[in-house]
Amino acid sequence: PTPPAMPDALPDVALNPNAKIVLAKRYYRKGPDGTPQEDARALFWRIAGAIAAEEGKYKKSPYKADALAREFYDLMTGWKFLPNSPTLMNAGTDLGQLSACFVLPVGDSIEEIFDAVKHAAMIHKSGGGTGFSFSRLRPKEARVGSTGGVASGPVSFLRIFNTATEQIKQGGTRRGANMGILRIDHPDIIEFIRAKERDGEFNNFNLSVGLTEAFMKAVEADEEYDLVAPHTGQVRERLKARKVFEMLVQKAWESGDPGIVFLDRINRDNPTPKQGEIESTNPCGEQPLLPYEACNLGSINLSAFFVPGTATVPTTKDGGLPHPSPEKAIDWAELKRVIHLGVRFLDNVIDASRFPLERITETVHRNRKIGLGVMGWADLLYQLGIPYDSQEAIGLGERMMQFVQDEGRAASKVLAKERGPFPAFAESTFAERDMGPYRNATVTTIAPTGTLSIIAGCSSGIEPLFALCFSRNVMDGERLVEVNPHFEAALRDTGSHSKKLMEAVAEKGSIQAMDHLPEDLRRVYVTAMDIAPVWHLRMQAAFQKYTDNAVSKTVNLPNSASIDDIRAIYWMAYEQGCKGVTVYRDGCKAVQVLCTGEGE
Ligand code: CDP
Structure with missing residues (x-):
């Protein structure tokens, strides 16, 4: 299908400094001499156009390709939803392989x-x-x-x-x-x-x-x-x-x-x-697949759905700042709209993708698995003023993912009506259980979002932040000092902001030992190493409960963690229904296979 032409009035894209570097280095199409041939507008229109163009062959679709392309463009450049890296790199190009x-x-x-x-x-x-x-x-x-x-x-x-x-x-x-x-x-x-x-x-x-x-x-x-x-x-x-x-x-x-x-x-x-x-x-563990199967992922940036300025409710017994009720401070209606568009986007990606083996094409087209997930979860908790390591956060995590799962499946049902169910539906467990019909054999997956989160400027997947302030090595020796924007805003609100403090935070990463800072601020602005391992695991289990595929999550442990601690985590992962678990003890010798945008 021919993608719609780029409209003249297409709004420009506001890129954060890291996104500028990452996109230029890896995502813009390059000419023979290696210089980028596109900018952010061209890149996101290339993707939006190529994916929306697939809509044309579905006669019952309520969308026209050019209008849908514009919706996809706004979704991505509003940093509400991004498809996985291969889609960003290859959609609308000769390579055309879009699955991670x-x-x-x-x-x-x-x-x-x-x-x-x-x-x-x-x-x-x-x-x-x-x-x-x-x-x-x-x-x-x-x-x-x-x-x-x-x-x-x-x-x-x-x-x-x-x-x-x-x-x-x-x-x-x-x-x-x-x-x-x-x-x-x-x-x-x-x-x-x-x-x-x-x-x-x-x-x-x-x-x-x-x-x-x-x-x-x-x-x-x-x-x-x-x-x-x-x-x-x-x-x-x-x-x-x-x-x-x-x-x-x-x-x-x-x-x-x-x-x-x-x-x-x-x-x-x-x-x-x-x-x-x-x-x-797959490599990072979040996507179980049959032999010769592939899956394309996409992630919704939850922090983009925060509604500032809503009235606050008192802190719960878990502690934290007096905070707005998630009912009002999350734009659930907009989230629903984005989930439905995201599922349509990912289903179209299956049609647009060209796989390197016929066997893979057949298997993918038979089951049409997609993996819609979330990122920016820790940022949203900061915005809401809810500590990551609290029962309230676990409860909201379950509710959030249940919402994504329910709406994601509802969207897949709508597509099944328009386009027919996935071809293997009749022999699937959904048919046995009288569910569906669905367009996709799986709908949800929580990806690591190593690069996507950098592009969208949010925390990755459902992981807590590693540090509130740090200097990042962004390829080729370029360094950028970064402060979490929600943390910075909270410091200004409480009158604690100073250059000296930021330097101290950059050195330590965490503020837990800084007694002079307000206690409720310290309670909310926790980082990966401040959070007890069981809370990492509980959060993983909360999201797994409503995820078709699996959840990418690392349970971080301090260097002082014992073998007993690891055993307890493994056992808890088994008991709480996780599909697997990855632990990382601070400072232990391993270098993980990089699933982040950093490194080589
Ligand atoms: O953020 P991005 O879309 O680049 O990727 P991710 O969410 O960090 O990783 C999602 C999946 O992409 C991984 O589980 C791998 O299957 C694949 N991946 C890869 O093949 N090579 C990498 N260096 C990173 C990710």
């Missing part, structure tokens, strides 16, 4: 393994990230029939994927990100758990152990469990479940790696089990 998340199968043969390496390279080139399960590979030293030799096992093949990734830049801008998963009952699980012990090993991978319900029960009952060779189904060995669990906890304490995912739970929510089992997620 892919999962590829790794079969137990040399051909299948190297097919996966090749397909991953093609996906990375197009700007996507890939997840793999290595659980089908025969274990180390198992016999190889055709040669009479012995197999090298999942961990050694993982190294090949890692090396191949090293050489290929995503969409020509960043190195590829990968997820590698091995089931807890694979005979090579111990080697896998220890894979990142050496610094820098598997640096292009996030690793996660796939935990099963049977294993968790064995841990609880202090029993042994079976390690099964996947290619023969034979039990190879039995291990004490608690010993393996302890090792996992120990490694997570040392380096944050590997993380864990709860495979049975992910499959319990698999909307299309007739198409097979879900064995992996």
